[in-house]
Amino acid sequence: MTPTSRGAPEFELIERIRRRAAARDDVVLGIGDDAAIVQVPAGRQLVIAADTINRGVHFPDNTAPADIGWKALAVNLSDLAAMGAEPAWCTLSLSLPTGDAAWVDAFLDGFLDLAAQHHVALIGGDTTRGPLSVSVTVHGFVEPGRALRRSGACVGDDVWVTGTLGDAAGALTQWRGGAVVHPLLRSRLDRPAPRVATGALITAVAHAGVDVSDGLLADLQHVCVASGIGGEIDLEALPASAALIAAFDPQRRSALQATGGDDYELCFTAPATAREAIARIAVETGTPITRIGRITAGHGVRALHADGSEWIAPSAGFVHFA
Numbered sequence: 241m242t243p244t245s246r247g248a249p250e251f252e253l254i255e256r257i258r259r260r261a262a263a264r265d266d267v268v269l270g271i272g273d274d275a276a277i278v279q280v281p282a283g284r285q286l287v288i289a290a291d292t293i294n295r296g297v298h299f300p301d302n303t304a305p306a307d308i309g310w311k312a313l314a315v316n317l318s319d320l321a322a323m324g325a326e327p328a329w330c331t332l333s334l335s336l337p338t339g340d341a342a343w344v345d346a347f348l349d350g351f352l353d354l355a356a357q358h359h360v361a362l363i364g365g366d367t368t369r370g371p372l373s374v375s376v377t378v379h380g381f382v383e384p385g386r387a388l389r390r391s392g393a394c395v396g397d398d399v400w401v402t403g404t405l406g407d408a409a410g411a412l413t414q415w416r417g418g419a420v421v422h423p424l425l426r427s428r429l430d431r432p433a434p435r436v437a438t439g440a441l442i443t444a445v446a447h448a449g450v451d452v453s454d455g456l457l458a459d460l461q462h463v464c465v466a467s468g469i470g471g472e473i474d475l476e477a478l479p480a481s482a483a484l485i486a487a488f489d490p491q492r493r494s495a496l497q498a499t500g501g502d503d504y505e506l507c508f509t510a511p512a513t514a515r516e517a518i519a520r521i522a523v524e525t526g527t528p529i530t531r532i533g534r535i536t537a538g539h540g541v542r543a544l545h546a547d548g549s550e551w552i553a554p555s556a557g558f559v560h561f562a
């Protein structure tokens with residue numbers, strides 16, 4: 241416990257949060273004690289992920305508090321989605337410059353909206369004074385041995401990706417350049433949709449998977465290293481939104497799609513025999529899934545033009561503090 245020196249005292253902020261946190265039957269003890277108690281369902285494995293977002297690093301300075309709340313949880317749920325896990329609980333550590341109760345209320349609007357959509361209960365956290373930073377931990381379940389890992393990709397697998405790529409990076413590019421930011425691109429930056437339902441279903445057919453947070457090539461590279469194989473991406477096959485196509489010429493668009501960060505889509509590999517099943521999952525979840533390349537022998541990820549020549553990336557993805 242660290243007191244906030246200005247604004248509402250910490251206990252008052254925590255009480256505001258506690259009043260709005262939704263319940264779940266498997267939460268034995270939620271916010272208010274020294275720690276939470278939860279009941280893990282019999283026969284399930286617990287999957288845990290944590291991610292922090294900081295002002296100026298993970299979201300622009302002008303991001304609305306509700307969008308910061310949404311995104312803080314979304315990036316974490318995306319990690320659970322990439323494992324094929326069903327979300328259940330989360331904790332929230334808030335570092336706030338002032339004890340601004342109105343800011344916390346607005347932040348909770350976005351955070352708890354997304355939490356409700358995925359039946360996630362907020363069960364605890366920490367509230368301190370400091371530079372604006374939001375740290376979330378999420379917990380979810382999988383059937384034993386069913387989690388989707390980065391390792392396991394096989395030579396000959398197809399490579400697939402959900403949704404569209406490059407939208408968030410497109411919004412950031414426009415914002416940094418002082419241009420008018422396309423509202424659809426901005427909403428993809430501020431309110432990514434974690435692919436929880438898709439992730440849960442693809443575990444039945446996929447060999448390996450990752451969520452795309454640092455850029456497609458960088459994240460697929462993680463899969464390739466963990467699996468000890470290589471990968472090829474067809475640049476022209478990468479899915480793009482109409483907004484991205486309208487806003488950027490093909491060269492810049494390709495760079496945003498292949499290397500831009502903050503997509504929070506799922507990239508996974510699966511054998512060719514799974515193509516029909518994957519098409520059905522796309523229909524069932526209402527989320528497009530596009531085949532974008534293949535797993536190869538060797539190592540490293542290459543992006544190819546339609547004529548087979550290699551595309552050279554202007555940068556290898558977003559690296560913090562680079």
Ligand code: ADP
Pocket residue numbers: 241254257270271272273274275276331332333334362363364365366367
């Ligand atoms: P302690 O000093 O024992 O760590 P705190 O005063 O920090 O306790 O927290 C009191 C209760 O409020 C705990 O249950 C804690 O998990 C919860 N809590 C504190 N901050 C938050 C937050 N930002 N979101 C959710 N729960 C919180």
Ligand code: MG
Pocket residue numbers: 273274
């Ligand atoms: Mg205590």
